[in-house]
Amino acid sequence: MRCDYACGSFDHLQARRKFMGSLASGATLGGLGVLTRPLSAEQLKRKQKHVLVFNMAGGLSQLESWDPKPSTATGGPFRAIPTSVPGIHISELLPKTAEQMHHLALVRSINTQENDHGKGSFMMQTGRAQMPGVSYPKIGAVAAKALSDNQNSLPGHIQITPGGGGNRGNDSAYLGPKYSSVVLGNGNPPKNSQRPESLSEEADQRRNELRRRMNDLFANRRRTAMTDAYTASYEQALDLMHRREVFDVTKESKKDQDRYGSHDFGRHCLLARRLLERGITFVQVTHSNYDTHNENFNFHLEQLGEFDGPFATLVSDLASSGLLENTLIVVLSEFGRTPNINQYFGRDHWGKAWSVCLGGANIQSGAVWGATNAQGTEVSENEVDHGHLFHTYLQAVGVDTTESFDIDGRPMPIADPASEPIKDLLS
Amino acid sequence: MTSRSAFVGLSFWILLGGQLCSLFGQAPAQPSWSLTDQIDRLVTQSTGVSEWTLASDATLIRRVTLDLVGETPATSEVRAFIVDASPEKYVQLVDRLLSDPRHSRRMADWLDLTLMERRAKVHIDLTEWKTYLENAFQDQRTLDSIVRQILMADGSDALGRPAARFYLARSVEPNLLTRDIGRFLFGRDLQCAQCHNHPHIEDYNQSDYYGIFAFVNRSSLFTDKDKKAFVADKADGEVEFTSVFTGDEGRTGPQLPGGARLIEPIIPPDQSYTTAPADGVRPIPNFSRRKWLAEHATDGDNAAFNKNWANRLWALMFGRGLVHPLDLHHRDNPPTHPELLETLGSSLSKYNFDTRRFLREVALSRAYRRAFSSELPAWMTQSELDLPQQIETLSAQKDQLVSELEGAKKSQLETLTAWRETRNALDTTIDAWIVAKTDGVKLESNQRVWSTELQNLTEQANLLERRRELLQKAIAGLENASETLEPTSFLPTQKIFRTRIEALKPDLDKSQERIEELKTQLSPTADLIRNSREKTEQLQSLKHQQESIEADLKKTWASHQNQFDQKSYRIAQLNKAIKLLATGRNLMDSQREWTEHQQQLGQQRIQLEETAQRLEETRQFVLETSRKLTLGEKKRAQLMGQRNQLQTNLSQGKRIQNELASALTAVDSIPDPSESSKLISIRESLVQQVIRRKQASLLIESELAQTSQAFRRTESTQVALKSSMTKWTTLLSELESVQQMAQQQMTELEKRTISLASNTDALRSAWVETAEAGLIASGLTPLTPEQLAWSLMQVTGVIDNQIQAQLNQLDKDEPLTDAQKSQPDLLTERKVRAAALARAKLQSSVNVFVSLFGHGAGQPQDGFFATVDQSLFFANAGTVRGWIAQGGNSLYQRLRKIEEPEAFAEELFLSVFCRPPSQDELALVDEYLSQEGTNRSTATQDLIWALVTSSEFRFNH
Structure with a gap:
């Protein structure tokens, strides 16, 4: 049941900020941007190996x-x-x-x-x-x-x-x-990576925003590495849907x-x-x-x-x-x-x-x-x-x-x- | 009572100072107590935390319903439970859940997952296997009897055939079986011990692996002519092994982990099989080691077996075992609560492996009903509790125990060595005794076989002899007759008889020969048997002697070991208490420091604001002064101009005045008086002019004096303003540098605060983990794929709708008469049938969840993971969307009928989360429903979706 915290993703820190925000009785914390800046695309490209x-x-x-x-x-x-x-x-x-x-x-x-x-x-x-x-x-x-x-x-x-x-x-x-x-x-x-026709992108964004807010209310009380991973998987799904063309070979010339x-x-x-x-x-x-x-x-x-x-x-x-x-x-x-x-x-x-x-x-x-x-x-x-x-x-x-x-x-x-x-x- | 109360700070009590520690030394829980009480007492003893807050009704009903029947409770059940004021309501709930048919399904899922780890269908149909398990639990069969049947199964018994899945799905491969029997039945993953003694785990030896291996290595997969698979067993096959590291060789008979040496019955070779091996025939031995394993493992005396299942049942309720991972019971991975596990194991055996009884006791314990909190308990934050002092005291005690333990180690090792030596000697004796006894049995069997043969041969020989005699007699008769009668006529007959006698001879000779041979073989056999018996008896008495010595030494060792373990447990407890206190302390320190930093940050902010304000004021002053200076300068210039003008005017006047005065003097000096009247008037006019001039000059003079004064005043004001200006500018630049410094400090402070916050965050996680492991706070457990699927179908109304559909179908297919309709039993029976049909129908949907949320086949199934395919399924799959938008008696349809947002939110939250909404949540629901651009139906579906995709739904807490 182990699940590491140290993913350092933006959402993660966002969630943490919300988490801490709730503890800090409204005090806001600045300067998180420094920590959340991911490796630049160039850096990643240079490091990334493939098989x-x-x-x-x-x-x-x-x-x-x-x-x-x-x-x-x-x-x-x-x-x-x-x-x-x-x-x-x-x-x-x-x-x-x-x-x-x-x-x-x-x-x-x-x-x-x-x-x-x-x-x-x-x-x-x-x-x-x-x-x-x-x-x-x-x-x-x-x-x-x-x-x-x-x-x-x-x-x-x-x-x-x-x-x-x-x-x-x-x-x-x-x-x-x-x-x-x-x-x-x-x-x-990948299966289910296509948004259903009956669901507009706007409506999807709206319900996801609702999901985030509902979920945050729970996360504020009981946040663990597992809940973080679960929550992040929904953001990853949205991201994958957004980048679905990656899998679409017909987009090639x-x-x-x-x-x-x-x-x-x-x-x-x-x-x-x-x-x-x-x-x-x-x-x-x-x-x-x-x-x-x-x-x-x-x-x-x-x-x-x-x-x-x-x-x-x-x-x-x-x-x-x-x-x-x-x-x-x-x-x-x-x-x-x-x-x-x-x-x-x-x-x-x-x-x-x-x-x-x-x-x-x-x-x-x-x-x-x-x-x-x-x-x-x-x-x-x-x-x-x-x-x-x-x-x-x-x-x-x-x-x-x-x-x-x-x-x-x-x-x-x-x-x-x-x-x-x-x-x-x-x- | 609402769920909100669960999140309010909890109160824990700890016995302070020496009392905390003396608690550890107290008498253990009394066996006469109920298991529930023993659990609570042992958990309390282990952490020193003697009381803990219980979860709210809402949390509890969700938790226990998920754990016992595998899905979330219905909205109506939650409502009824929350308003029920009876103190017995929880006990009643637990009893109701344990007698629910869904409990059998939940247990079948659990045992299937445990034993099969989602292995694919091989030879046995999955549904048949699951139904077999479900029926077993439904028929109130005990765990030991189910496991026994599974271990004994060979697939030949038509009713019990599904039980053979355990073997058949593993193709009866002995190494695979050994590993999984070790893991699932005894909690020991002996994998590494297949090739060598375990490199990391001292307790796991190659002989342990092969001890289990010896139970199953005589078994194999047998496929009959119809391609149907069975388990076949042979009566021979010994186990020898070599370490790939040391090259040491070993040999072992069947042995249970942690169990005493088992001595097999000695079966005479001529009685090995009831069905002997032959081509196309499944052999069945008289003695099957595999069945022997089943009997010995489940007889209630094997502590490893008992503790393993107790730990697995505990994990079923608590989300993690006292030993975790569940298949790594060994000295270096001790249970979090060793004595509790001992108690649980022996209780399970005492209850004859009645899982319902066992789970009931666990469910009723306060440990199970504990609340979740990420906050430190009140006792820990009390100012009079000197944590560092506490930690120091406990550490000193621990150190003392550790050094005692070191001392005890030596004597313990000595007893162990003595015991091992005796055991080895005993082993040798037993080996010799087995050899002697086997020899004896073989001799007896030979004697039996030979005697029978001898008897048969003797009878046969006698028969032959008699025939020969008869023939000879006949020949003799014929000879006699030929003397009296005509001789030649008998010759052919005599010849025939002679030939017959000749023909009998080889048989007779062979028989005689074999008889002689057998006699030779048999004559010493009796002696040999006697010798062997004597030897066996000697060895047996030696064995008895050694056994009693061994037993004594074992007892001594066990008591040493017990003391040793007690000390180790105490050390572990102290470590736990220290860890608990230290984690709490670190968290508290970090929290305090963070709060201080927050305050400092606040102060710094105020100071900065003040500085800024002063800066602003100063700037204003500088501006004002500069404006005044400019104005003053203007005025000074103006006054200077005025003064100069006046001075010019004055000197002009003075000059005219002088000219007039000279004219007057000239007039006065004219001597001719004739002209005097004219002169007089001129003089008069001059005098008047002089007077006027003088007056004018005086006027100008006074004006000049005034202007000069004003000028001087202005000038001095300017000087003052200039100096003040210098002062303000200096102040301004000073303040600016102060501000800059303060801002730098602020940035530093902010950085530090952020790092403290993340530190606090990590420490809080550590605290939650520690508290969870110490069983003083509950943790989060992910729902199994099955729990998730059934819960989602329960919440959305899919199950209810399907049951209704099945009822309608039943009413159509087998309509009830009016008389029948008034029989409640019949109606209930029909409902139960409909429910079973509905569940069977929905199983395929559950399988979809299993493929997404379950681990790979043959892999451990207990780790949590969240992958994109899962969230994509929840986001876009028609299944989930269809369930949410169900017709009939669904959550969606119920919500659609509710206008009022508060009632809407309550129904929604009670249904999905089994708790009423908080104020924030209420507001959110209200806001979403009244949002522009969404219609209510869509908004309702979105709300259900947002709740079922939230972490709160995904986990049990």
Whole structure:
């Protein structure tokens, strides 16, 4: 039942002033303005770090993306093409991404030894192995907690999913619902963020003013950190409604909408850019579905064909706006796909030797960490797992992952203390 | 009686000086007392505050109704309770609420939340599970029996199948079950102890974790051919563990946290199962450790179990446990009131886990009925109470106790070591005894199996032997016959018989062989059994001996421990009292300093104003003087001009006068007298002229004298004015610098006052927290999602409307005859049915609140959080707006019929907050209703909305 006072928001101090005013038998206090002046937008902008995750749901094939093995028994039909970084080749299914390679880096030596969708996803999203009875917050919740500005009424942790949505995600574990994801199903704005048509803005303001005055009468008698948080949530709601356009991708220019494409994934990428530009800490875009037990090659051709353009455009836009300096990009899956091609021209689940693409923030751009053997059946150098990656992601945005969160007096390590970041990838 | 009285200053009493402390040393509450009295006595002893103000009727009825039936009371109930003058009204209210069907629902919600933490549906339907719990409470089942059924459930019993949700929703995963059994049944989160002894908590050991683990590690999820899930148990599977830190290995049998070593019944291997494991068959052992856990945990003797549930029921009423968090009972997180928790735990067991009886006693306590206040109690602000002195005295006592405790620690440790050593020796003996006994049982079982086999084989062998003999006899007969009769005709038959005998031989040989083997096996078995029995008996007597020694040592240790704990409790109490006094003192100091600063600020302001006034006056003077100076200068110049003119005139006159005088002298000097008459007239005229001139000069002279005087006067005035001007200007600049300094001081003072105010604010929060923890003032508890949903539907009239709709439907579907309509029982039964149907129908709305206001599935559910999705829901969702604008018998419709603002406000506040409005609130309602630009319907909805979104509605207080 703990709730910290030290949010220092304006409303908070306002409420306190009212609170004290009532105690001070009418005496007024001046000079509070000095205390309430928030960090300037510039200061915030400079400090704000972001994380953008692409979740390639189902298990992206490393062989058709980041670690092609052309002309081998396992390589499949696609070629490898050169990228903007001399020496790095990726699959020909990602020609536009190849042009952005100098902003990105690859980890080609992942061995998570996990071939189950649920468990693999848990590992990659939390940086820990699943253990019965224990739950860990997902990276979005961790990033929101570690990097978000407390005064922002916009959520710090957003999931853009192909469908569904509307409810809060159950992904913050002990960090609490404050850091749970707000799910934008098919890119739609948060539920109930639209004022009902029958309620004019003026009428809404009037009833909110009434609410404030009623509530103050109670707060004067029984104000606690909990009541403060509750009261503040209504002001945050008003603020979010006021800034609802943040979630409205149609407000982007026609030109940009064309550049990203009219299909869902393109819209979601543009929305992600919009959200990051407007100060959201963490955005995850899910691209589905890569679980290609059948027809692996046709599916990858189709799926990556959709992915390549918008993704490359987004990387390039973030780079040219300068936002990439403070934004970590990760393209991950729950696992990779088997080098072995099955009888249905499919590839199956494969946690033994696969890849992740990342870039931005403090990631060494143009770097490649680790390698697999000639046919991609085993990691041949610098093997890493989910734990290393999780440390690396967070350290790339300046989080000291050797620290712990203080959860009601219990220290909870931010990342698995038994693991460490891939230092060579951090610039 | 209005709620306002609750916020007026409260009066607390404390026994001063030595008395405060002697109270701690008093005899404990008597067990013969009611639990209610014991609670109050123990709370009093713990803080030293012997009396506290009770909450107002309005606050109380809201609080207890929310706590016992899970929603706010109806407006009519609030009205009736407030006007009821009976001293028994509160007891009657509590009894009525405890027998309300909604109480069963509230308890079902509570137990569900506790055991399941909003886990999703897996195998068992959520509604079936909730109905199962609700029925259990409705049927007056006790908590231990419900928990027992849940722990024993395997899903095979059709009626009790929902009880298996506890296991099935966790896929019968033993580690997950161990953690949650530890947390929910014994209040101990042993999670960290899974891999090593707990790094932060001394009491939590890896063996504790695996002690529970051993109860459930033989269980697993079993799915039958219809894909229906069950819990399956095996008869084998031991637990061994290794610490990831130290590499130490351990082995443990089932053991309850804090409980004595349990010795399992030894079941002969041939009797392990009633249904043996096989492919596609759910095994059922003769002895299930899981069921054993259920029996032992709930038998009323396990203090950890009893205290855990007592603490959870306490938290149900008080919003937080005596131990908090609820699943962290351990030495470093002691209860706020240790003896109270002991009493509550043993009472719960004594009441046979009758939750209604237990909750009734808690609800009736004064501790529960305490009021809220953020103000310091009167006893603390009394001037004769020397707080620093008090604190010092208490601290000295505490230090004394602490040093005593340090001393006691050593001897306590020695007894503990002695006890542990004996216990280890006993453990070894028990292990050996179990081995011996198991051997014996095995031998006996072997003997039994072998003897049976031997008997069967012997019988079989005898049978075979007899057949052989018969055959031989037959052959012999045939031979005899062949001697007398024709021999060849019998040969084939003889051959057949011989072949048969041959065929019998291997069987017979095998039987004989096995019989010999069995005999060899059996012959020493009897001895072995005898030996084993002897050994078992020896070990048993050794065990008995050691047990009694161990029991003695344990008793000694327990009494040491008890003394130790008593001292620790006293230290904790003193710490609490010191903290209470210190927090109060700090608050008081800060408040005083703040008030002083406020006063200084006031004085400073007055001084500043005075200075400003003087400055203004001075400025005026300077201005006036300067104006006068200018005027004087003008006058001086004018006078100077006048004087000069007069002097010129005078000298001109004098010159003419002289000329006339010379002319007269010249006339007088003319000798010719002939001209004398002419001369005389000239002379005469001259003389006249001279006289006139002289007179004129005199006139001018006097005028000049006057003007000169005036000039001199003006000049001296100017000099005086100039000097005064200098004085004023100096004063002015002096005052200006004074003002500047004063203003600076004022800014400093303001800054300091603000920081003092925020300091006071923080200290007040600390005080409220301390007072809340010490149970001398009530705190705020957020409503659970369920409480919030039901309360909102209750307040707006949604529930009443839905019940009415269900009644109408029932009347339509099953119309009552006129005769039936006159039977009150039948009508009541119909209403109860309609209410149940209505509640079931509204459950989906409750689920919406759960998804917004509840924590994530499988997470602790007791922390408060406020997120934007919640407030957006309240602000914009059609659900809430629709409820507020309900038709039928709703709050909105009732309010619409009330013209008069005062009555309107009263109905509104009694309905939503369960209390009448204050003057300020009345004024606000009146103002809002009469505001221009709003129609009354909208304004009414806005008012309901503003109240249900206020903190007062969101929290229980």
